[in-house]
Amino acid sequence: xxxxxxxxxxxxxxxxxxxxxxxxxxxxxxxxxxxxxxxxxxxxxxxxxxxxxxxxxxxxxxxxxxxxxxxxxxxxxxxxxxxxxxxxxxxxxxxxxxxxxxxxxxxxxxxxxxxxxxxxxxxxxxxxxxxxxxxxxxxxxxxxxxxxxxxxxxxxxxxxxxxxxxxxxxxxxxxxxxxxxxxxxxxxxxxxxxxxxxxxxxxxxxxxxxxxxxxxxxxxxxxxxxxxxxxxxxxxxxxxxxxxxxxxxxxxxxxxxxxxxxxxxxxxxxxxxxxxxxxxxxxxxxxxxxxxxxxxxxxxxxxxxxxxxxxxxxxxxxxxxxxxx
Amino acid sequence: xxxxxxxxxxxxxxxxxxxxxxxxxxxxxxxxxxxxxxxxxxxxxxxxxxxxxxxxxxxxxxxxxxxxxxxxxxxxxxxxxxxxxxxxxxxxxxxxxxxxxxxxxxxxxxxxxxxxxxxxxxxxxxxxxxxxxxxxxxxxxxxxxxxxxxxxxxxxxxxxxxxxxxxxxxxxxxxxxxxxxxxxxxxxxxxxxxxxxxxxxxxxxxxxxxxxxxxxxxxxxxxxxxxxxxxxxxxxxxxxxxxxxxxxxxxxxxxxxxxxxxxxxxxxxxxxxxxxxxxxxxxxxxxxxxxxxxxxxxxxxxxxxxxxxxxxxxxxxxxxxxxxx
Numbered sequence: 181x182x183x184x185x186x187x188x189x190x191x192x193x194x195x196x197x198x199x200x201x202x203x204x205x206x207x208x209x210x211x212x213x214x215x216x217x218x219x220x221x222x223x224x225x226x227x228x229x230x231x232x233x234x235x236x237x238x239x240x241x242x243x244x245x246x247x248x249x250x251x252x253x254x255x256x257x258x259x260x261x262x263x264x265x266x267x268x269x270x271x272x273x274x275x276x277x278x279x280x281x282x283x284x285x286x287x288x289x290x291x292x293x294x295x296x297x298x299x300x301x302x303x304x305x306x307x308x309x310x311x312x313x314x315x316x317x318x319x320x321x322x323x324x325x326x327x328x329x330x331x332x333x334x335x336x337x338x339x340x341x342x343x344x345x346x347x348x349x350x351x352x353x354x355x356x357x358x359x360x361x362x363x364x365x366x367x368x369x370x371x372x373x374x375x376x377x378x379x380x381x382x383x384x385x386x387x388x389x390x391x392x393x394x395x396x397x398x399x400x401x402x403x404x405x406x407x408x409x410x411x412x413x414x415x416x417x418x419x420x421x422x423x424x425x426x427x428x429x430x431x432x433x434x435x436x437x438x439x440x441x442x443x444x445x446x447x448x449x450x451x452x453x454x455x456x457x458x459x460x461x462x463x464x465x466x467x468x469x470x471x472x473x474x475x476x477x478x479x480x481x482x483x484x485x486x487x488x489x490x491x492x493x494x495x496x497x498x499x500x501x502x503x504x505x
Numbered sequence: 506x507x508x509x510x511x512x513x514x515x516x517x518x519x520x521x522x523x524x525x526x527x528x529x530x531x532x533x534x535x536x537x538x539x540x541x542x543x544x545x546x547x548x549x550x551x552x553x554x555x556x557x558x559x560x561x562x563x564x565x566x567x568x569x570x571x572x573x574x575x576x577x578x579x580x581x582x583x584x585x586x587x588x589x590x591x592x593x594x595x596x597x598x599x600x601x602x603x604x605x606x607x608x609x610x611x612x613x614x615x616x617x618x619x620x621x622x623x624x625x626x627x628x629x630x631x632x633x634x635x636x637x638x639x640x641x642x643x644x645x646x647x648x649x650x651x652x653x654x655x656x657x658x659x660x661x662x663x664x665x666x667x668x669x670x671x672x673x674x675x676x677x678x679x680x681x682x683x684x685x686x687x688x689x690x691x692x693x694x695x696x697x698x699x700x701x702x703x704x705x706x707x708x709x710x711x712x713x714x715x716x717x718x719x720x721x722x723x724x725x726x727x728x729x730x731x732x733x734x735x736x737x738x739x740x741x742x743x744x745x746x747x748x749x750x751x752x753x754x755x756x757x758x759x760x761x762x763x764x765x766x767x768x769x770x771x772x773x774x775x776x777x778x779x780x781x782x783x784x785x786x787x788x789x790x791x792x793x794x795x796x797x798x799x800x801x802x803x804x805x806x807x808x809x810x811x812x813x814x815x816x817x818x819x820x821x822x823x824x825x826x827x828x829x830x
Contacts, residue, residue, distance in 0.1 A: 216557060217663060220750075222595035222734060223561035223653075225661050230555040232541060236548035237604035239640045239650055270547040279562035279652045315564045320645060325564055327604045327652030328548075336550050338542060409547060425545075 205297040212310025214276060224312035226277055226329070234330035236267040242322040250364045253292045255388035256324060257299025263412065264328035265307045265392035266463045270410040272333035272401025275394065277312045278304070279327045283319025296324070307394060333401040342407035342426035342468030348480040349472050351396040351465045354415055355452065356386035356438035358459025363444050372447045380440040390463040397465050405469045411462040415479075416496045419466050420488045426468070432457075432480035433491035457490075458497035530622040537635025539601060549637035551602055551654070559655035561592040567646040575689045578617045580713035581649060582624025588737065589653035590632045590717035591788045595735040597658035597726025600719065602637045603629070604652045608644025621649070632719060658726040667732035667751035667793030673805040674797050676721040676790045679740055680777065681711035681763035683784025688769050697772045705765040715788040722790050730794045736787040740804075741821045744791050745813045751793070757782075757805035758816035782815075783822035 206219045217225035240246060240260050248256070261278060268275045280300060284293060304311055309328070360383035366373040377384055393410075400408060407426055409418045419430050435456045445452035468482050480491070488496050531544045542550035565571060565585050573581070586603060593600045605625060609618060629636055634653070685708035691698040702709055718735075725733060732751055734743045740760065748755050760781045770777035793807050805816070813821050 217661065221663050221665075222592040223559040223598070223655065223661075225596070225657050226558040226560055228553050228555075228558050230553075233551040233553050233558075233654070234548040235551055235602060235604055235637055235652075235654060237606045237639050237650075237652060239606035239608055239642055239648070241608050241642055241644045241648070243645070244643050267547040271550070273548070277560060279560055281562045281564035281650050281652075283564055283566050283648065312560055314562050317564055317566055318569050319566045319648070320568070323564070323566070323608065323644070323648055323650075325562075325606050325648075325650035327560075327562060327606075329558070329560060329654065330548065332550050336542065336548075338546050340546075 205293060206311065208297065209301050209311045210305045212277065212304070212308065215310045215312055219311065219313045224277070226312065228331070232332040234268050234271050234273045234332050234336070235327065236264055237325070237327040238263050238267070239323065239325040248322070250361070251388045253295035254299035254302070256322070257296040258303045259388065259390045260324040260326050261300055261303035261307065262390040262392045263463065264326045265303070265309070265394060266390065266410040266412065268328055268330035269392050269394045269397035270408050270465055272337040272397050272405070272408065273330040274398065275307050275309045275328055275330045277310045277329045280311055280314035281325040282314065282316050283323035284316070285320060285322070286318050307392065333398065335401065337401050337405050337408040337467070339407055339409050339422050339425035342422050342428050342482045344428050344482050344484040346406055346468035346470055346482045347472045347478050348419060348430055348432065348482060349467050349469055349476045350411070350436065350479050351393045352477070353436040353438040354411065354462045354464060355441040355455030355459050356383055357390065357461035359441045359444035359455045360384045360387035361461070362448055362450065366448060370447070376443060376447055380443070383440050383444060386438070387461065390461060392463055393465050399473065400465065400467045400469065403469065403473055405467040407468040409466055411464050411466055412460060414458040414460040414497070415462070415466065416457045416488050417498065422466065422468060423486065423488060429483040429486040429489065430480055431483050431489050431491055434479055436477045436479065454497055530618060531636065533622065534626045534636045535630045537602065537629070537633065540635045540637055544636065544638045549602070551637065553656070557657040559593050559596050559598045559657050559661070560652065561589055562650070562652040563588050563592070564648065564650040566648050573647070575686070576713045578620035579624035579627070581647070582621040583628045584713065584715050585649040585651050586625055586628035586632065587715040587717045588788065589651045590628070590634070590719060591715065591735040591737065593653055593655035594717050594719045594722035595733050595790055597662040597722050597730070597733065598655040599723065600632050600634045600653055600655045602635045602654045605636055605639035606650040607639065607641050608648035609641070610645060610647070611643050632717065658723065660726065662726050662730050662733040662792070664732055664734050664747050664750035667747050667753050667807045669753050669807050669809040671731055671793035671795055671807040672797045672803050673744060673755055673757065673807060674792050674794055674801045675736070675761065675804050676718045677802070678761035678763040679736065679787045679789060680766040680780030680784050681708055682715065682786035684766045684769040684780045685709045685712035686786070687773055687775070691773060695772070701768060701772055705768070708765050708769060711763070712786065715786060717788055718790050724798065725790065725792050725794065728794065728798055730792040732793040734791055736789045736791055737785060739783040739785040739822070740787070740791065741782045741813050742823065747791065747793060748811065748813060754808040754811040754814065755805055756808050756814050756816055759804055761802045761804065779822055
């Protein structure tokens with residue numbers, strides 16, 4: 181429904197100015213529980229019903245975090261919400277409300293902003309969150325800055341609780357998003373990459389529309405996971421954050437590869453496991469748990485010896501780091 | 506204390522990469538109540554003690570919202586928090602926790618980011634809020650995106666409750682911030698402007714370090730104000746938002762000018778009242794109230810006749826609008 185509403189918004193948008201623009205875009209977003217006063221006043225008023233809150237923020241900037249030649253505005257909108265939901269999932273919590281601040285070049289066609297909000301709306305519906313406010317300003321390049329408020333699990337799962345001997349579990353196979361991005365980048369000049377993307381649309385989709393594992397995170401929290409993180413910077417780097425915060429190490433011996441990653445790796449001449457270990461953007465959850473749930477993907481074991489090590493003996497690849505990259 | 510801590514951070518910062526950088530900068534920030542888990546995990550965990558929440562966000566972008574030739578990094582940090590606090594004040598609420606997302610050019614000297622966080626820390630101390638998380642990424646120009654969570658008044662004061670016959674009150678005199686900015690811009694080539702700024706440091710300060718009227722907002726909420734807004738876009742524009750949301754109009758007959766505004770206006774050849782009516786960035790609160798508190802500044806009266814009108818009969822100047830400007 182939102183899509184239809186937004187698509188019928190006419191090119192008059194620009195002449196409405198900032199306030200009209202925000203109002204029009206926000207009107208199409210789904211309603212959510214606990215919103216006493218939604219967007220349009222100085223602040224939203226929210227009913228948190230007494231539970232401890234979770235709060236997290238991520239800022240995505242054109243050029244650094246997304247390439248509008250490879251992802252649509254709707255993809256960027258969707259992903260900007262999903263990566264924040266993923267942080268709440270990594271605490272075992274439930275996402276509730278988001279604030280959306282956007283900087284856009286003055287020349288951005290209103291239709292593109294509509295698409296951006298369509299993607300935001302898709303994610304809001306999927307993760308059952310309310311978009312309760314934000315800000316819209318001019319910028320030289322597109323900036324999407326999201327804050328998300330969630331409800332904490334009765335025992336939030338931090339990064340710092342892993343014990344030596346805990347299993348390292350992961351909620352899904354890894355590497356699809358970074359393999360998808362690498363294929364998308366190669367596709368312009370590499371016909372094989374183009375053909376492979378056509379046969380494996382899930383790879384481009386993994387890059388463009390990050391999944392956030394809310395249900396899996398809540399199940400792991402209920403099952404007593406000792407520590408948890410979402411895999412955003414790269415599996416080794418993120419598991420390394422757990423190790424550092426918990427004062428333990430980890431021995432990784434079995435990395436589940438997402439379907440298509442090996443094929444992509446062959447075409448691109450890259451070792452497949454690198455996508456899974458260092459690619460980033462997977463948004464699966466990695467957790468330390470004493471007794472893995474039935475059917476869990478166990479990727480290794482936490483150790484007293486510090487550091488992240490691979491059972492293969494191979495060197496550990498570095499993850500994504502904005503200021504060092 | 507934070508200043509000292511931050512200033513002793515060495516130039517090693519860059520080599521620490523993103524994670525070390527954030528950790529170092531955040532370490533110097535003041536502690537705050539209700540923070541069960543602070544920055545450094547996937548999300549902060551906050552104890553909201555059952556009260557309804559307020560949530561608001563503002564994004565400031567170099568070039569559009571601030572000019573690093575006219576404001577220091579510390580000013581930008583301080584103001585980025587204060588403008589959000591002002592939104593919470595405009596609901597009659599109490600600010601509690603902020604998320605700080607920053608995009609900075611890779612070449613930004615770590616010292617400048619330290620200064621930015623010093624200003625953020627100054628505001629956090631002044632308004633008694635906790636900086637509980639955020640994100641730091643690369644950008645071409647400095648971007649500071651803040652979300653603020655507050656505690657609502659028992660009856661949050663919206664924009665929509667003004668009645669015809671209510672007094673229009675304002676929590677302080679207007680025009681200092683925009684007069685200060687105009688003088689700062691003129692000072693390079695106008696010696697008189699430079700001298701006047703020297704004699705009236707409060708004008709530059711009003712532009713660089715916005716005040717947020719938390720106590721005044723709470724007092725107005727307790728006194729039963731019908732509607733309230735903070736003066737950010739310009740007095741006429743913001744009072745116009747109250748009128749539009751409330752289905753009333755307003756007749757403005759007495760605009761309190763901040764000290765120095767008339768002198769600045771003379772030097773710059775601008776009508777003084779324009780700074781007060783359309784300048785923006787004042788961050789005083791404008792409210793509709795049946796019976797003004799003793800000593801309140803009464804600037805006019807809400808009317809059944811729609812629209813914003815000046816008793817002088819002069820045309821109403823437009824406020825600041827990012828997409829129309």
